[in-house]
Amino acid sequence: MKLNPEFFPLTQLATRFVDQLTQCRRLGLKVLEASEHHVLIELPYSTELIGYPDTGVIHGGVVTTLMDTACGSAVVCAIFEKFKSLEISPTLDLRVDYMKPAIPNKPVYGFAECYRMTSSVAFTRAIAYQDSIDDPIAHAVGSFMRISPEMVGEEFRQALMGNETKNKGDSA
Template identity: 80%
Template sequence: MKETADVFPLTEMASRFVAQLTQCQKLKLKVLEGSSKHVLIELPYDTQLIGYPDTGVIHGGVITTLMDTASGCAVVCSIFDKFGSLEISPTLDLRVDYMKPAEPFKPVYGFAQCYKLSSSVAFTRAIAYQDSIDDPIAHAVGSFMRISPEMVGEEFRQALMGEPRND
């Protein structure tokens, strides 16, 4: 089954994964890159996301959601690339360190890597930034539970694989 993982475009699968999540739809998150090594997601600036009306700064919870989503998406891509299967991987732990506020009126990018897959847990690191990844807004480390492919619902699997629904 590894052949499937080699030819399947992970950016497209990552995009479909993000499109399935209601909070991502509301935030208008867009996957720019998806690979076995990383995921890059764009969060466009929106006045509805402002946490501090006097400054126009995006709420920190939105940045956390961006990094959690990018990290979870990186896990899905990494598992699919390595094993050729889909797994549900809910967040076990996510530690976020904020370094500075995001500048108003500019998109924020979430870059995440799944750097270790054990038999039951996936480990990630992520950075939220605007102009340069070397000047982060925040960074995060996370762990995600690996749940067997049999637990992935058929409708969700079809959506991620880009297959038509069997209605």
């Protein structure tokens, strides 16, 4: 199914993609912007995400989820923009290098880009940060499998395109 991105902003597509994932809804992830080149997602601070009670620092696994989601969203947007179609692109590999802990009581941002695509794999890089992208919490690189548009279920396609009947279950 070929789609016309001119009538469908990529921020809206990335938001709907993230909203389909239970763990992302639970974490409160919010897409701030998306283009064919990047995605920016906010992870709000919550005491439920603390991994180190003595310090209030959020768990590293939460940062990894933010990075994986930002990278996956960047792949969805890049494919949609380039091929005018939706593809399922599960994570093949994700490497996260932590630079420092996140400061408690502040949101964390995940900025990701899909910088290369082959016929079967999409390659991404990302940065998690708080106050400045130049002062990262973590860096990530990932690869995502490209699976043909025919493998996208109709319910998931409709949810991403905004034609869902308010079903918020995981359908990917």
